[in-house]
Amino acid sequence: MKALRDWWKALEQLLLPATPPCGLCGEYPRLPVGACRACLDSLAIRWERWDVQGYPCFSLFPYQGFGRDIIHRMKFQGGLEIASTLGFFLGLAAREEPQLAQVDLLVPVPLHPARLQQRGFNQTVILCQYMQTAWKRPVCDFVLRTRRTETQSGLSSAKRKHNLRRAFALLPGFDFRKKRCLIVDDVITSGHTFASLAQLIEEYGGQPMGIFAARTERWNRGYQL
Ligand SMILES: [Zn+2]
Structure with missing residues (x-):
């Protein structure tokens, strides 16, 4: 009988998947939030609230060290698993934030179609899709990137601002009036991408916020544009 039990146990281990690996490092077993303890510690998660040009903004972790590394891997190495894990984190955090309770829509920052073709996916759309697994809010895809802007990293703040002027457009057929729109992006650097899209949504009667x-x-120190 013992031999049979051992054999059955071995078969079970073979057929039943163990705890899936961490969505960020792929090495250690994940906790229910989707990542392992070591990755969560390395991200140094701290929920920050502040505002950019009067629009409320929220963010999970500093863009440095492991956090910066993760964002780069997500964008430039096809890190869909990373995007889905971070999206789930954002959904869990947003769900607990009282200031976000009234949000009507998630607005992923669009990529220009040429950039989308090059990268194969828009990480902000994946973030939104996986936010929805923890926090049910519709995703708005009525925003277009109308100008192909150069890669923003490496440009001075003034150049970025110039680069982003009229970089977005809203498609007809959607009424933004009085809608609380949560703009979703992977990282806020200068803040100009966010401010540019937020201003446009506000012009159309929406109430923008950012996550x-x-x-x-700079956003850890209460810096303002
Ligand atoms: Zn991990």
């Missing part, structure tokens, strides 16, 4: 997985150091 970002990561933030650069």
Whole structure:
């Protein structure tokens, strides 16, 4: 009988998947939030609330060290697993934030179609899709990136601002009036991408806010545009 039990146990282990690996490092077993303890510690998660040009903003972790590394891997190495894990984190955090209770829509920051083709996916859309697994809010896809802007990293703040002027457009057929729109992006750096889209949504009667997985150091110090 013992031999049979051992054999059955071995078969079970073979057929039943063990705890899936961490969605960020892929090495250690994940906790229910989707990542392992070591990754969660390395991200140094701290929920920050502040505002950019009067629009409320929220973010999970600093864009440095492991946090910066994760964002880069997500964007430039096809990190869909990372995007889905961070999206789930954002959904869990947003669900607990009283200031976000009235949000009507998630607005992923769009990529220009040429950039989308090059990268194969828009990480902000994946973030929104996986936010929805923890926090049910519809995703709005009535926003277009109308100008192909150069990669923002490496540009001065003034150049970024110039680069983003009229970079977005809203498609007809959707009424933004009085809608609380939560703009979703992977990282807030200078804040100009967010401010540019937020202003446009406000012009159309919406009430923009922002949520970002990561933030650069300046936003830890209450920096304003
Ligand atoms: Zn991990």
